[in-house]
Each structure stands twice: as structure tokens, then as C-alpha cells.
Amino acid sequence: MSNLYRRDPRAQWIARNRLHPLHVPEGQLVQRGPTGLLRKNVHTIGFIGPNGLKRIDRSGAADSFEQLNRQSAQGSNSAAQEEVVLPLHKVANPDFYILVVVDGVSGRLSSHDRDTLGLAHKLATHEAHIENGVLAENNAAFDKGIEGNEVRTGAGASAGERTGAVVAVFFDAITEERLDITGIDRLVNFEGNEYQHYNPEQRCADLYKLVNQLNPKHVLFPDSIHGGADLGRRLAAKLNTTVASNVWKVNNNQIVCRGSAGKTDITRAITNIMLVLEECSEPVSDTRHECLALERPLEQSLNQLPNINTQYLPNQEPSPVLEQTPDQIVESISQQKITDLGNVSVNPNDINLAEAGFILSGGNGITDWDQFHHAAAILGATEGASRVAVDDGFMPRERQVGATGTWVTAKVYIAVGISGAIQHMQGIAQCEKVIAVNSDASCDMVKRADLSAIGDSQEILAALLTLVTEQKGEPKSDLNTDLKGDKNNQSTSTSDTSGQNPHQATPIHMLEALHA
Amino acid sequence: MRKQTHSASTEINKNTEGLHNNVVKMVNTASKESVNVTVLVSVGEHPLSKRPRRAEQDARAIEIGLNLPGTQLHVMHAGAADNVQTNTVLKDYLGMGLPEIQVLNIPQEADNLTALTSNFTDSNPDIILTGIRAENGESSGMLPYVLSEQLGMALVPSITEILSVDKKAGFAELLQALPRGQRRKVRVKLPFVATVDMAAKAPRQSAFGAAMRGKITVVDAIATATTNNANTEWKITPAQPRPKRLKVVKAKTAADRFKAATAKAQGGAGKVIYNNQEAADAILKMLTDEKVL
Structure with missing residues (x-):
């Protein structure tokens, strides 16, 4: 081969056309030009400054050469694959706190939690302009004889600019991986055995202490059935104030909340405790946060409060479990009027189809309906059906999934013998995972499904059932011998307040199914 | 199973006797009588026609009360008496087979909480059932929480069923509604306040004859003016549809x-x-x- 440079017109065209799908936006700093000469790509020189504008450092400093290399070193990585390092939002000495009590269902932040944190971040950063008089008024409800508030308002008046820190309160263990990008400046984690169960009174008492010590400007709860709505109202009742519930918009000092069970909008002044709806604000996405564990000064006397700011431990993992004195433990036990006896097993077919978490749905392709019902009982799935199956009389009308039936929200949806009419696909649009069992590989359901099994549905179901019964073989024999003991275990061990694994407690129905 | 819970609960009772003397005493003195269940009902509002109606959760609460064997069921409404619209709705409740509804006569702008609290400290109910939120007004859902706080009772939110009430031991077992149609069993000390979830058993129909036979008894209550005047500054408008969240693309180029x-x-x-x-x-x-x- 000769050393002659050969043009690749197509590659050149792609390189010129920034909208071409194969275009690599930040190519090599030095590239072959159309004539074969090496050309410097001036567009890649420089860097994007903090305000989003391109900056070229011509000072001749050590970095000024690196800024060329920085781009060229990235090579042909496309922009989408780059790991973007977000700027760090630091709050060293917060003037006030915004407390967010997240649901933290199974240790994770839901989108509702993230929205609430986003709103808290907005309140913490955008409220610099509000007059101090209003602030003092807002804080009045939390004063309760604590002098700390006075000190801080004084500091705010002198500084003029006030920044707040978002304090997130987690109960039970945290399994969320990246807490730093969710907008948490300070973290309080109540851990311990008692928090694995349903103990709203204990949680409320802890929050009460925390609020009295931090004296936060606002306390935000997600207004959700996962506990936020309950906890917020408990806390408000204990603090002898009231809440603004169903808040969906916050403009400076005004909030808009839904009243009359969703029929009216109430525009009112901002309150201390707010139960906010989903999508009340955008979640934090532009900044990283420190997410420092807040040393909870629970053992300290209240007059030490103004010193809280120096008590943060840098980059420490969730703070250790609060050590209680025996008196406090006795007190906390006697205060508990509610005892969690665990989740009870629910017949899957009693669950409303719209909120069922696991649905086995049958359609025209099913020949053996007895096997289908048997499979649903063994898997512990709620039964659904397509319109054809309902019209043919195999299933009742209230089991119909689709535009004319029920719109389902299941986590896992198994469609057996359903080809996937558009009305049916609308009905399952919100399902997370769809499994198709069908004899036709080209049907619409297979295109939608995350996993498709092509073949005779009867055989596939039979194979699945043998697998499941094999897998459950051991616990099943236990059940037969010691059903009572198992029940006791259940009452102590299942403490899932979330309903994330709704079909944990189905062995009884499995037994029924086996007898059928 | 049954026996075990009995013994366990009495033990706990002994342990906490010193601390909760007054509660235990109250349970003991009243133990010979049947369980006193009070249901607080409100005037509901149809979501579309805005007509007054039975509040759905309150009707479910009455249904729970009617299905509890061996209890004294009292139904109470706090609001302005002799109001035509209120009376029609109360008749709807009576039509479920209730002999009587008590109306605590409280003027519209007065605070009904103090009246309710003083009434309950006199009548000592074991169980107070309410809906989760009212169907009109602010519907903040605070009433059961404030009641439980002021009366020193436990509060169990969103229940679907009362499984058993053991007045001697001072405990009741309830089923709570969880997301995804799941249920949680909780044991709670008597007396308690519970809010009733929509997942509870649907209420029975209201019968005209029963509604005509039932009595509405007006009880005079001490009316105190509301302490917070903040409500006057509220602007209440029909609910606007919330804007859908847009997919924001944060692209630099x-x-x-x-x-x-x-x-x-x-x-x-x-x-x-x-x-x-x-x-x-x-x-x-x-x-x-x-x-x-």
C-alpha cells in the first residue's frame, strides 16, 4: 500500500454534519482535513465556563495547555457517555434548616421524595429575599421557649443573605446508592430494630425532639400513603400547629394546596409544616450536595443549641444509633400504644386490579382455563383477562384489562395468549415488566414485552408451575407441619410497610391451590 | 393463638400499670359495659355535582361500627343543627339502620374541636371512628389527630376492619390498608381514634323507612370562636388542572x-x-x- 492519503467523503460529510447520528461531537483536536493535511479543530479548544459560555485560557498558565489536552484525551467518547461531574453545593454555616422527612420505602427515595427534596432545596436557596419579619412570624410556632431562634434571626439580619440547609430524615436503613445528587445537605438517620416495624408514635416523638432542637423553618413531608401524610399530621398535632396538606405549588410566601378532597385550590400563606403532592417541584438535578451526617444533639441541653453548626462530622456514614438511657426506653415503650403485628396474607384476587402488583392475564390463546386459575393461585398473582376472554365468558367483566376495562399499574404483568390489541396495550402502559407467553412471535405483545416465551402457552405454564413448586418444595413441607409457627414468624418478620413485595405472604393460597 | 394474645396483652398491661394508671383504671371500671364506639360523621360533597351527600369514608366507618358485635354505637355530627341540607344527609346516615344521630350544635364559624373534646371527655368512648379527610372545606385531615392528641388516645390511620376488641385486656386488633391492596395487622390500646380508609367494606344502602324512623337529637355545645383567623385571607378557587411535567432536556449543544x-x-x-x-x-x-x- 502506498502512503497516499485517500479521502473518505462519507466520513467527512459525517464530520461536517453535526446532526448526523454517527457524528462524534468532540473529535480529535488534530484531524485530517479534506485535502489530507492535518488540521486543528478550533472548536474543541477551551472549556465551558461556570456560566455556560465557552472560555479559552490564554494566560499561558500551566492549565492553559491542559485545556487542549483535556478535550483531546477524551477522544471519541460521545457526549452522552461522559460522566458529568456536577458542581458541589456547600452550606457551611446554615442560617436555617428545612427539614424533609422522606418516606424512604425500603431505604430508597421515591420520585415523590425527590420532588419534596427539590422543593426543600428551592426553599433553602431562594428565600434570601424574604423579609426577616415574616421569617420570625413563621418561626413563632416552633419557638416554645427556645432562645436559639432569636440568635439566628439576628445573624440573618446582619448578614442580609441567608442560606439554608436541607436536612433529610430517614427512618430505618438506607439502601439508596447516590444520596449526594438528591439535594441532601445534612442527613439524619434513625436506625434500630424498632424502626423496621410500623411505629409511628416513636417516629413522631423522634421528630418532635429533632424539630425542637433544630428549630427548622419548614418541615416538609410527602403527602403519601407510605407514611408521610400520617407522620406530618401527627407531628403537627403534637406541636399544636396545623398543616397545609396537598400542597402543589409554592411561590415565595404563597402556597397553593388542594382542598375539598381535590375540588378546590386554596391559595394561602406559607406554613411551617407542609404535606406536598407529587410533582410539586422539579427534583434537584444540577448540583451535588454534601450529605453530611448531622450529629443529632439529642443528649444536649437546649441552651447549647446555637452551637449546632460546629457539630457536623465531615463525610461520615449514617450516624450511630442513638443510645438511650433505661428511663427513656421505658418511656418510649409505654408511649407506644400501637403494636405492629406484621402484614397479613391477602387473597390476590381480592386486590383491586388497578393497584395489584403482579397480574397474570389470560386471553384468547388459553385453552385450559383450569390450569390458568391454578397457575395464578400458585404464583400468587391477581387474575386479569383480555376483552376476548371476557366476551367469551371465561372471566368476569371486572377482570378485564385495557382501555374499556381497568388500567393496571402492576410491577410484573404476565400476558398469556394475548396478542395485544391497542386498547389492551393502553391498559398496561404503566406496567414495569411485561412477560408475554404467546404462540405468535410477531404479535404486538411480544414487541412490548421485556421477555417473551414463544410456544404453546399450556406447556410453558406447566413447565413454569413445576419449577415454582420445586423451588417452593421446602417451605411448603414446613407449612404443612407447622402452619401456626409460620404464622408467628410472619407476624414478627414481615414489616414491609411499603407493599413493595406484596406477595410475600401467600403460602396459604398456595396450599389451597395445591388442594384444588 | 387467641389465648396467647390474651396472656401477652395482660402482661403488658401489668407492666405499664404504674405508668398508665389512669388509662387502666378507666378500662377496668368500664369493662363490664359493652364497647362504646362513636362514629363522627360529616356532610360530604359529590365531586362533580357538589351536592351534599353521605361522606364516603364516614359511611364506611358506620358500616364498621354496625358490623362490630356487642358494641354500643353512637353516631355524632358536629355542626349547625336544623339546617335543611345537613338534615337530609343525616337522614341518609340514619337510613343505614341507626336509631339516632346526635348533633353537637355548633355555629358555622365556631371551633368544633373544643366542643368535641369536652363532649368526649364526658362520654369516654372506647373507639372513635372518623374518615381520613373531609370532602369539603380545607380537608386537611387534622381533626382525628388533634382529637387523639387532646384526649391522649392512640391514633391508627386508614383502617379497613376491626378484627377484635377485648375490653377487659384493653386492646383491639385492627387491619390497616397499605398500598397495592396489602393489609397490616396492628394491635392498639383502648381507647383509640381510627380513620377509615376507602378500602374498607362498602357501606350499605340507605333505606327510606329506616331514615324516617331514626331520630336526630340536638345537643347544645359550648361554642368558642375559632382562634386562627388565617382562613379569612385564603383565596379559594375551583381546582385548576395541574400542568403536566415537561421532559426537560438539558443539552448543551x-x-x-x-x-x-x-x-x-x-x-x-x-x-x-x-x-x-x-x-x-x-x-x-x-x-x-x-x-x-
């Missing part, structure tokens, strides 16, 4: 924006398996991964 706008849904094609046994394995794996089995 035109190419990124173009790609985001024209990109097709990724990962449309799932895994397709033709072998029956492999398919069953894969399905089982997915089910266990999703923790539904």
Missing part, C-alpha cells in the same frame, strides 16, 4: 437537543425465547428478580 427530540424509545425489543423449558426458567428468574414470588 444543538446536536444533543436534536437527538433527544428525535430519539426513538430505547430497548424496545425484549428477549425472545423459543424453547419451553428455557422460557420457564427465564420467567421464573424474572419473577424472583422482581421479588413477586
